[in-house]
Amino acid sequence: xxxxxxxxxxxxxxxxxxxxxxxxxxxxxxxxxxxxxxxxxxxxxxxxxxxxxxxxxxxxxxxxxxxxxxxxxxxxxxxxxxxxxxxxxxxxxxxxxxxxxxxxxxxxxxxxxxxxxxxxxxxxxxxxxxxxxxxxxxxxxxxxxxxxxxxxxxxxxxxxxxxxxxxxxxxxxxxxxxxxxxxxxxxxxxxxxxxxxxxxxxxxxxxxxxxxxxxxxxxxxxxxxxxxxxxxxxxxxxxxxxxxxxxxxxxxxxxxxxxxxxxxxxxxxxxxxxxxxxxxxxxxxxxxxxxxxxxxxxxxxxxxxxxxxx
Amino acid sequence: xxxxxxxxxxxxxxxxxxxxxxxxxxxxxxxxxxxxxxxxxxxxxxxxxxxxxxxxxxxxxxxxxxxxxxxxxxxxxxxxxxxxxxxxxxxxxxxxxxxxxxxxxxxxxxxxxxxxxxxxxxxxxxxxxxxxxxxxxxxxxxxxxxxxxxxxxxxxxxxxxxxxxxxxxxxxxxxxxxxxxxxxxxxxxxxxxxxxxxxxxxxxxxxxxxxxxxxxxxxxxxxxxxxxxxxxxxxxxxxxxxxxxxxxxxxxxxxxxx
Numbered sequence: 343x344x345x346x347x348x349x350x351x352x353x354x355x356x357x358x359x360x361x362x363x364x365x366x367x368x369x370x371x372x373x374x375x376x377x378x379x380x381x382x383x384x385x386x387x388x389x390x391x392x393x394x395x396x397x398x399x400x401x402x403x404x405x406x407x408x409x410x411x412x413x414x415x416x417x418x419x420x421x422x423x424x425x426x427x428x429x430x431x432x433x434x435x436x437x438x439x440x441x442x443x444x445x446x447x448x449x450x451x452x453x454x455x456x457x458x459x460x461x462x463x464x465x466x467x468x469x470x471x472x473x474x475x476x477x478x479x480x481x482x483x484x485x486x487x488x489x490x491x492x493x494x495x496x497x498x499x500x501x502x503x504x505x506x507x508x509x510x511x512x513x514x515x516x517x518x519x520x521x522x523x524x525x526x527x528x529x530x531x532x533x534x535x536x537x538x539x540x541x542x543x544x545x546x547x548x549x550x551x552x553x554x555x556x557x558x559x560x561x562x563x564x565x566x567x568x569x570x571x572x573x574x575x576x577x578x579x580x581x582x583x584x585x586x587x588x589x590x591x592x593x594x595x596x597x598x599x600x601x602x603x604x605x606x607x608x609x610x611x612x613x614x615x616x617x618x619x620x621x622x623x624x625x626x627x628x629x630x631x632x633x634x635x636x637x638x639x640x641x642x643x644x645x646x647x648x649x650x651x652x
Numbered sequence: 653x654x655x656x657x658x659x660x661x662x663x664x665x666x667x668x669x670x671x672x673x674x675x676x677x678x679x680x681x682x683x684x685x686x687x688x689x690x691x692x693x694x695x696x697x698x699x700x701x702x703x704x705x706x707x708x709x710x711x712x713x714x715x716x717x718x719x720x721x722x723x724x725x726x727x728x729x730x731x732x733x734x735x736x737x738x739x740x741x742x743x744x745x746x747x748x749x750x751x752x753x754x755x756x757x758x759x760x761x762x763x764x765x766x767x768x769x770x771x772x773x774x775x776x777x778x779x780x781x782x783x784x785x786x787x788x789x790x791x792x793x794x795x796x797x798x799x800x801x802x803x804x805x806x807x808x809x810x811x812x813x814x815x816x817x818x819x820x821x822x823x824x825x826x827x828x829x830x831x832x833x834x835x836x837x838x839x840x841x842x843x844x845x846x847x848x849x850x851x852x853x854x855x856x857x858x859x860x861x862x863x864x865x866x867x868x869x870x871x872x873x874x875x876x877x878x879x880x881x882x883x884x885x886x887x888x889x890x891x892x893x894x895x896x897x898x899x900x901x902x903x904x905x906x907x908x909x910x
Contacts, residue, residue, distance in 0.1 A: 422743040
């Protein structure tokens with residue numbers, strides 16, 4: 343059973359007053375997330391990331407398609423006991439303090455009173471807000487509110503956690519803190535569905551990534567595979583500069599320093615190059631595959647117009 | 653009441669208290685108590701009548717104003733500030749959210765009315781140098797005001813479930829004014845002919861009948877209120893507000909919350 347299974351999920355909004363037309367916000371999204379996986383859902387602003395999360399949370403209703411979380415349809419309210427959600431730029435009831443807020447949310451998620459009494463101080467300690475437990479949220483900084491946001495998303499110990507742009511608007515220290523918290527959840531074996539447009543966070547945290555653009559899924563895969571799909575090059579270093587003229591047609595570029603050669607070769611020519619180097623008695627020092635960056639992959643997926651490249 | 657419903661109810665009440673809405677009451681109570689000796693100087697024999705009219709009308713009007721001001725923002729504020737996202741991502745049914753908000757505001761209005769009643773009776777005690785048996789009938793008028801709040805809260809919640817706070821406030825206030833003159837509308841329907849009669853009769857029964865919930869002048873003149881009227885008004889307010897809350901739930905259940 344997948345942690346999250348999305349099948350042809352579609353959402354269109356009516357536009358126009360007299361002549362109603364439908365503007366698609368999400369076009370037939372299908373993907374699945376395994377249990378314990380940290381899944382990055384990336385795309386530029388307006389790509390359909392928040393729409394997907396709102397659909398999964400039951401805040402808006404799909405025009406077509408379906409989604410299941412832990413095997414249950416998202417329309418089943420009971421499954422939400424096992425879900426945690428941090429919305430983008432969250433705002434909380436600012437007349438409450440963190441303890442009261444967590445108590446409210448925990449009671450809505452069905453956590454018993456005795457369990458709430460035990461869990462709330464522990465969690466506030468964990469997110470570094472123990473000293474501010476009695477301070478009203480209206481006096482909180484953005485970074486502190488984001489920590490409250492993470493706390494409310496996990497107060498009921500959910501199995502699957504959805505985070506919508508958790509780092510947005512935070513300073514580098516705030517981002518680092520939230521990243522550490524997400525890493526902690528990952529280490530605890532939680533399934534994390536993480537929507538963002540900050541690629542460095544995805545590179546640091548995610549096992550798998552999906553790229554969404556203009557409401558369409560443009561690419562999905564394991565992080566390393568995605569990066570190598572835009573790399574496709576290998577750096578080879580050897581001693582024996584005399585061999586260079588004989589292999590030069592295989593190389594994309596090369597630098598010779600004394601007897602040391604540092605060359606870049608297309609991955610499909612690597613075997614031939616290594617065979618020739620053996621033949622000409624070059625002494626091999628290193629062979630390193632060169633990965634592309636997630637940014638290169640992201641740009642390659644979001645710049646092409648057609649959708650059929652998943 | 654289930655845990656989620658009671659949690660939303662209490663949080664709605666807590667919001668009203670912490671937003672200092674109930675502070676207006678303390679001012680009201682203090683003003684009424686402080687002005688009580690002044691009523692006795694207006695004219696002999698009239699002071700009680702004036703105090704009762706001012707006191708009971710204020711309890712009713714303050715409650716209606718609070719119902720409209722808080723009620724219209726109950727749902728829209730949660731959508732606008734996106735606090736609703738963190739509620740609906742939990743096992744909270746949409747009807748529980750609407751019902752919780754309704755009960756929470758009713759709780760606020762009941763406490764409001766309770767405190768104002770206390771202030772009113774203190775003022776009455778000072779003015780008359782004691783309380784009379786007939787003064788108990790004023791509790792019936794206050795009870796009818798609470799029934800009025802039941803209906804007004806339901807109406808503002810209905811409007812706020814699909815429109816902006818400003819429109820919700822305008823619609824609610826308009827219905828309050830029309831409902832206050834419901835008896836006139838019924839009289840007009842009785843005199844009208846043809847299609848106008850049908851339309852006027854339909855409108856007269858559709859709008860809330862706040863006129864029958866207003867017995868201030870009767871109790872001010874020490875007239876007794878029939879038990880039958882108390883029963884009818886209670887049943888009417890409960891059924892009317894239940895129907896309106898159900899309509900609000902049906903709208904909200906289908907709404908995409910952008």
